[in-house]
Amino acid sequence: MRxxxxxxxxxxxxxxxxxxxxxxxQCLDSYPEEADKLKPLLQVAMATRRASALxxxxxxxxxxxxxxxxxxxxxxxxxxxxxxxxxxxWATVATTxxxxxxxxxxxxxxxxxxxxxxxxxxxxxxxxxxxxxxxTPSGIGKAELYAELADRRIAEIERxxxxxxPEQVERTAQRLNTCLMMVASLLSVQEAGGEEVALAPAxxxxxxxxVPEESAPEARTRGEGGGSKRIAKQEEFRRKxxxxxxxxxxxLRAMLRNAPESAKPALLRAIAISEAGYEKALRALD
Amino acid sequence: xxxxxxxxxxxxxxxxxxxxxxxxxxxxKIYRYIALKIGNRTEAEDMTQQVFLKAIKxxxxxxxxxxxxxxxxxxxxxxQVVDYVRKRAKHATxxxxxxxxxxxDNPELIAEQNLDAERLLSATQQLTKAQRxxxxxxxxxxxxxxxxxxxxxxxxxxVKALQHSAILxxxxxxxxx
Numbered sequence: 001m002r003x004x005x006x007x008x009x010x011x012x013x014x015x016x017x018x019x020x021x022x023x024x025x026q027c028l029d030s031y032p033e034e035a036d037k038l039k040p041l042l043q044v045a046m047a048t049r050r051a052s053a054l055x056x057x058x059x060x061x062x063x064x065x066x067x068x069x070x071x072x073x074x075x076x077x078x079x080x081x082x083x084x085x086x087x088x089x090w091a092t093v094a095t096t097x098x099x100x101x102x103x104x105x106x107x108x109x110x111x112x113x114x115x116x117x118x119x120x121x122x123x124x125x126x127x128x129x130x131x132x133x134x135x136t137p138s139g140i141g142k143a144e145l146y147a148e149l150a151d152r153r154i155a156e157i158e159r160x161x162x163x164x165x166p167e168q169v170e171r172t173a174q175r176l177n178t179c180l181m182m183v184a185s186l187l188s189v190q191e192a193g194g195e196e197v198a199l200a201p202a203x204x205x206x207x208x209x210x211v212p213e214e215s216a217p218e219a220r221t222r223g224e225g226g227g228s229k230r231i232a233k234q235e236e237f238r239r240k241x242x243x244x245x246x247x248x249x250x251x252l253r254a255m256l257r258n259a260p261e262s263a264k265p266a267l268l269r270a271i272a273i274s275e276a277g278y279e280k281a282l283r284a285l286d
Numbered sequence: 287x288x289x290x291x292x293x294x295x296x297x298x299x300x301x302x303x304x305x306x307x308x309x310x311x312x313x314x315k316i317y318r319y320i321a322l323k324i325g326n327r328t329e330a331e332d333m334t335q336q337v338f339l340k341a342i343k344x345x346x347x348x349x350x351x352x353x354x355x356x357x358x359x360x361x362x363x364x365x366q367v368v369d370y371v372r373k374r375a376k377h378a379t380x381x382x383x384x385x386x387x388x389x390x391d392n393p394e395l396i397a398e399q400n401l402d403a404e405r406l407l408s409a410t411q412q413l414t415k416a417q418r419x420x421x422x423x424x425x426x427x428x429x430x431x432x433x434x435x436x437x438x439x440x441x442x443x444x445v446k447a448l449q450h451s452a453i454l455x456x457x458x459x460x461x462x463x
Contacts, residue, residue, distance in 0.1 A: 007446040011431050014449070018428065041450075044457040045425075051406040052426035056317045060331045064338075068309055071339055072302045133303075174289075178307050185306055 009034055014045055065188050116159050117168040143186040144237055147244065150179040150277070154248045157270050161259050166266040173270035180277030183241075187284035238285055245278035294355045298346050305345075309338055312356070316363050318426030322410070323367050323418070333370060337363045356429055357436035364419075364437060409459040417452035420445055 013027035024042045028035040056064070112124035129149055136142050153176035160168040252271045259267050296304035316337055321330035340362055348358050410418050416438070423434040435445045 007443070007450050010450055010453070011446045014424070015430065018424070019430070040457055040461070041453045044453050044460060047460065048406060048421065048425050048453075048456060052318055052322050054318050054321050054327075054426065055314065056331055056334070061313075064313070064331070064335045065309075067335060068338055068342075069302075069306070071342060072305060075300060075342065076302065171289075178303055181310055182303060182306060185310075 006034065006037070010038065010041060013038060013042055017042060017045060018049060062188050065185055069185060117156055117172050118160065118163065118165055139186045140234065140237070143183050146179045146182045146186070147237070147241060147281075150176055150183070151244065151248075153179060154251065154274065157252065157267075158255060161255055161263050161267050164260040164263050166263045169263060169266035169270055173266070173273045176270065177273045177277055180274075180281050183281040184277075184284040187281065241278070241281055241285060245282055249274040249278065290355055291350060294345075294348065294350065298348065305342055308355070312359055313338070315426070315428045316359065319360065319422050320363055320367060322406075322422045322426045324370060329370065333363075333366050337366055340366075353436055354433050356433045360423060360427060360429065360433070360437045405460055406456075409456050412459050413452055413455050416448055417455060420448045421452050421456070424449060 009031055013031070016022040016027055017024065024039065024046065027042060028039060031038060112121040112128060115121040115125050133142060133145055136145050153172050156172045157169055157176065160166075160172060249271055252267065252274060256264065256267060256271075293304050293307060297308055313334065317330055317334040320333050320337075321327055324330060324333070337359070341359055344362075348355065410421060413421065419438060420434060423429045423437055424431075427434075429437070431442050431445055431449070435442045438445060440448075
């Protein structure tokens with residue numbers, strides 16, 4: 001019986017160390033009568049966790065992500081074939097657009113476009129975004145769209161903090177995380193050779209410096225063909241991401257001072273997600 | 287992860303965004319679990335990838351009846367390890383110190399991890415199979431006791447007791463012997 005109780009205490013302390021990031025001392029303070037017995041075990045647990053904190057190599061990570069996304073694309077292609085297999089691809093897209101226009105004709109989609117996470121039309125907004133993603137064929141196009149959706153999520157988080165809705169802040173932050181993760185994944189796939197179009201080389205200019213349009217090399221080559229247009233577009237995307245990475249987390253941090261107390265923990269998590277997410281996306285761009 | 291159930295349901299509908307999110311969430315944990323169990327980093331990388339490819343193929347068969355998704359995924363990893371061990375039974379294990387070192391940029395950290403990883407390997411080799419399993423699921427795998435119990439097909443009480451005895455045994459080997 002006594003052993004069973006000790007197993008429970010040890011397990012609770014391990015959860016606090018491993019999952020909640022507490023210290024050995026905090027756990028010992030909770031169970032002073034068991035401290036002598038607990039301390040060496042918790043120290044072993046911490047050493048074990050340190051020793052097993054292994055990371056796969058970055059090269060493998062990139063390769064694995066590429067293979068995973070290829071498998072997803074194959075799966076998607078196989079699934080969509082029975083539905084529209086008899087139609088040429090342009091017809092599939094046209095049909096989907098037609099259906100969307102029919103729905104949009106009622107004005108519902110337009111109204112949903114400005115809705116917030118606590119409003120009834122918000123699921124429609126998310127559904128419309130999914131349709132847009134489906135209709136975007138290229139990886140880089142999808143990455144750009146996810147970046148745009150991340151901008152929306154940031155604005156929504158700001159509104160939900162203002163309205164003191166911590167649960168909605170949490171949910172929207174998770175959606176933000178997904179968007180930024182998808183940007184990073186799609187860019188990694190491109191880097192690994194997943195699409196014909198490779199990203200332009202990293203700019204030599206400082207991250208947030210604005211390059212005058214006409215002096216930029218890509219601007220001079222504008223109109224010389226599809227390739228240079230594409231490179232200019234990619235460069236523009238890179239600049240946009242750099243701006244967002246600087247501005248968005250800063251905007252959320254600025255809200256901290258005046259945010260309602262009950263919304264602050266969720267806001268802090270949203271800030272952490274935005275910082276880590278943009279950093280990851282920028283690493284994929286380098 | 288928030289609302290994993292709805293995420294898994296979306297993944298079962300082959301929503302690529304949901305599948306990618308689950309992949310990112312579990313990739314590192316599954317890799318560490320496999321690496322610690324088999325002691326070979328290169329093999330662990332390939333096997334981790336196989337686990338996820340199997341998972342996306344069979345995710346529609348996952349039934350949400352109180353079984354955590356993590357338990358299902360780690361079960362696939364466990365089976366992958368069992369197959370590997372069976373096939374490689376006659377081959378010697380690659381020493382952990384050579385194969386499991388994390389590739390960071392900090393030489394001091396690498397040295398510390400080397401030392402710890404080497405000692406951890408020799409220590410875990412002296413545990414029983416069940417003790418090694420609970421350590422792999424709890425520490426590198428990051429599973430809760432309930433999830434570990436699901437993967438191992440044991441009661442939570444039994445897994446807690448195993449966890450206790452495994453840590454005692456590790457302490458004996460790492461710090462007392």
